Amino acid sequence: MVDDKLRTPGAVRDAERWTAHNYHPLPVVISSAEGAWLTDVDGRRYLDCLAGYSALNFGHRHPQLIAAAHAQLDRLTLTSRAFIHDQFADFCRELAELCGKDLVLPMNTGAEAVETGIKVARKWGYQVKGVAAGQANIVVAEGNFHGRTTTIVSFSTDEDARADFGPYTPGFTVVPYGDLDALTAAINENTVAVLLEPIQGEQGVVVPPEGYLPGVRQVCTERNVLFIADEIQSGLGRTGATFACDHEGVVPDMYLLGKALGGGIVPVSAVAANADVLGVLKPGQHGSTFGGNPLACAVAIEVVRLLATGEFQRRSAELGERLRAGLEGLLGKGLVGVRVRGLWAGLDIDPALMSGREACERLAARGVLAKDTHGSTIRLAPPLVITEEEIDLAVAQLAEVLAG
Ligand SMILES: *Cc1c(COP(=O)(O)O)cnc(C)c1O
Numbered sequence: 001m002v003d004d005k006l007r008t009p010g011a012v013r014d015a016e017r018w019t020a021h022n023y024h025p026l027p028v029v030i031s032s033a034e035g036a037w038l039t040d041v042d043g044r045r046y047l048d049c050l051a052g053y054s055a056l057n058f059g060h061r062h063p064q065l066i067a068a069a070h071a072q073l074d075r076l077t078l079t080s081r082a083f084i085h086d087q088f089a090d091f092c093r094e095l096a097e098l099c100g101k102d103l104v105l106p107m108n109t110g111a112e113a114v115e116t117g118i119k120v121a122r123k124w125g126y127q128v129k130g131v132a133a134g135q136a137n138i139v140v141a142e143g144n145f146h147g148r149t150t151t152i153v154s155f156s157t158d159e160d161a162r163a164d165f166g167p168y169t170p171g172f173t174v175v176p177y178g179d180l181d182a183l184t185a186a187i188n189e190n191t192v193a194v195l196l197e198p199i200q201g202e203q204g205v206v207v208p209p210e211g212y213l214p215g216v217r218q219v220c221t222e223r224n225v226l227f228i229a230d231e232i233q234s235g236l237g238r239t240g241a242t243f244a245c246d247h248e249g250v251v252p253d254m255y256l257l258g259k260a261l262g263g264g265i266v267p268v269s270a271v272a273a274n275a276d277v278l279g280v281l282k283p284g285q286h287g288s289t290f291g292g293n294p295l296a297c298a299v300a301i302e303v304v305r306l307l308a309t310g311e312f313q314r315r316s317a318e319l320g321e322r323l324r325a326g327l328e329g330l331l332g333k334g335l336v337g338v339r340v341r342g343l344w345a346g347l348d349i350d351p352a353l354m355s356g357r358e359a360c361e362r363l364a365a366r367g368v369l370a371k372d373t374h375g376s377t378i379r380l381a382p383p384l385v386i387t388e389e390e391i392d393l394a395v396a397q398l399a400e401v402l403a404g
Contacts, residue, residue, distance in 0.1 A: 011029040011041050012027045012029060015029060024357075026360060026361060026371075027361075027364075028040050028044075028046065028364055028369065029041045030046075033048070034059075034061055035059040035060060035061075035383065035385050036048050036060075036382055036383045036385055036386045036390055037060070038060070038369065044367070045367060046364065046367050046368065046369045047368045047382070047386075047390055048060070048382060048383060049363075049369055049380045049382045050370055050371050050380075050381055050382075051264075051382055051383045052259070053201075053233060053259060053371075054201070054233045054234075054236075054238050054259045054260055054344075054381050055259040055262065055264050056260070056264035057236055057238060057260035057264075057312065057384050058260070058263060058306055058383065058385065059383035059384070059385035059386075060264060060383070061264075062263065062264075062385070064302050064305075064306065065265060065302050065303065065306075066265070068298045068301070069265050069266075069295065069299050071298070072294055072295050072298035073295065075294075076294045077293065077294055078294065079293070079294060081287060081289075081291065081292060085294045087294045087297035088297055090297070090301050091104075091106070091292070091296075091298075091300050091301050091304075092104040092106070092292075094301055094304045094305070095257075095261075095270060095272060095300065095304050096272060098242065098304050098308060099243075099255050099272035100251065101255070101272040101273050101274055102273070102274045102275040102278070103272070103274065103279070104272050105120075105270060105271045105272075105281070105286075105291075106268065106269070106288075106296070106297070106300075107269045107271070107288050108267045108269055108290050108291055108296070109147070109258060109267050109269055110146075110147055110232040110233075110256070110269050111147025111148055111149050111152055112269055112288060112291070113232065113256040113257060113258050113270060114149075114195075114230060114232075115147075115151065115152070116256075116271045116286060117193075117195065117230075117254050117256050117271055118138060118151065118195070119281075119286055120254070120271065120277060120278060120280060120281060120286075121136070121138060121192045121193035121195075121226050121228060121254070122136040122138075122192055123280045123285070124226060124277055124280050125190075125192030125193075128276070128280065129192060129224055131189070131190050131192060132190070135190040136171055136192045137171055137172070137191050137192065138155075138171060138172050138173070138191070138193045138194070138195050139172075139173050139175060139183060139186045139191060139193070139194045139195070139225075140155045140172050140173070140174055140195050140196070141174070141175060141176070141178075141183075141196050141197070141200070142157045142174055142175065142177050143157060143158075143177050143206065144156065144157065144196075144200065145158070145161075145197070145202035145203065146195070146197075148161070150165060150168075150169065153165050153168075154168035154169040154170075154172065155168075155169075155172035155174060157174060173186045177196075177200060177203075177206065177208060178206075178209050178212050180212055180215040180216065183219065184219050187223050187225055191223065191225050192225065193225060193226040193228050193253075193254075194216055195228040196213075196227075196229060197229075197230045197234060198229050198230075198231065198234055198244035198250070199239065199244045199341055199344070201233035201234060201344070201381075202233075202373055203374070204346035204348070204373045204374060204377040205339045205340075205345060205346030205379055206339065207339055207341055210248070211248075213245060213248045213250045214250055216250075217250045217251070220253070226277060227253050228252060228253065228254040229245050229250075229252035229254070229255055229256065230256045231243050231256060231257055232257060232258040232259050232269070234341075234344070235255065236257065236259070236261060236303070236307060237260065237307055237312040237315075237342075237384055238260070238316060238344050238384070239316065239320075239341040239344055240316040240318075240320050240341065240342030241313055241317070241342070242307060243255065244341065247341070253273060253274070253277055254271055254273040254277060254278075255273070256269075257269060257270045257271075258270075261303055262299060262300065262303070263302065263303045265299050266295055266299055267296075268296045268297075268299065268300045268303075270300075312384045315343075315384050315385075316342035316343045316384050317342055319343055319384075319386065319387075319388065319391060320340060320341070320342040320343045322388055322391050322392075323343060323345060323380070323391050324338070324340040326392065326395030327345055327347060327395060328340075329395075330398065330399055330402060333399065333402060333403070334349060334350055334353055334399075334401075334403065335347055335348065335350070335402065336348050336349070336350050337377075343380075343381065343384055343386065344379075344380070344381050345379065346373070346378075347378050347379075347380065347398075348376060348377050349376040349378065349402070351375065353402065353404075354376070355372065355375065355376055356374070356375060356376050356378040359372070359376075359378055359401055359402075360372050360378060362401040363397060363398065366397040366400065368393070368397045368398070380394070382394070
């Protein structure tokens, strides 16, 4: 059970009383934060090793992002896309340049970016590739996580995410992740896209075998299929590069971005692609009331500028090696698997010792917040502003937890 020190029982009870139980949060009630640190309602401090599932790559309340938000709040917050506002062009141009693509389509949540990618790929399939009406198919991977809409859960292989939410959207073929032969065999004349996470985050930071992503790129090019990379969690500095695809020199046809794009302040997502792909959309065919709103754009412009310096990618790569060394030192001492890419780690705890949930509860009692993914697997994704000393602290506390 949860350590006695880790209780704000009244506040926890209140928070659970009036909500649907679609989450199982750790019993901490946070009231403020800065950088990599959170403070709860009783004044206890916690090192954040989840960073809002990578929505907080730049830490809590990064001064440059907060300043941009404040300034924009005082000028203009929403226009809808019925009118153009003065933050829009800069956001789209700077993000397109970061991605090396012609065009950007802004949305809000990650799931909306995925939905946008699916719609664009289907329309491209019919209008450009010449797929027969109603036959478009998208190849996806086992163990995927792309969001929670009815269409997206239709091709989830996680029963919790999928069961009893049918009837399911057709048009998806699921193949094992990391198996290029299976993916190649699944492609036919109706295939419009391959949709993959370059690293599967929710699955436990699963890195595909070397050569897989370049292989996917090659087969997509050869078979006239769009390669859609869901970089919503893996992108924007998390893995020690701007995009996880960069590690293998792969450029997808479409980037799906979200999470960190909003700087931990507002939900911002986007699809980036070239004009021959995104150009298939015409007025009235897709949109969002809040997508690309002035506040979102003002914050996201600064996010893109932070990334354009390369500083966060560098930090992630360098500090990630320290994290790797620390975690690999725990192999055989409670850990049975460690996967690290930049400041992103999937840890498999010996299931005989404890569940991932129990490990996270014990870590929380020691002032480190992380989240289990499945079973005895937990994920560490600290803000990229974390220091060497803080990484050592997190590893030391994990070692204590595993030692019982
Ligand atoms: C979080 C996530 C999504 C969904 O994003 P939401 O903002 O929660 O809708 C999609 N794909 C990946 C890879 C994610 O990690």
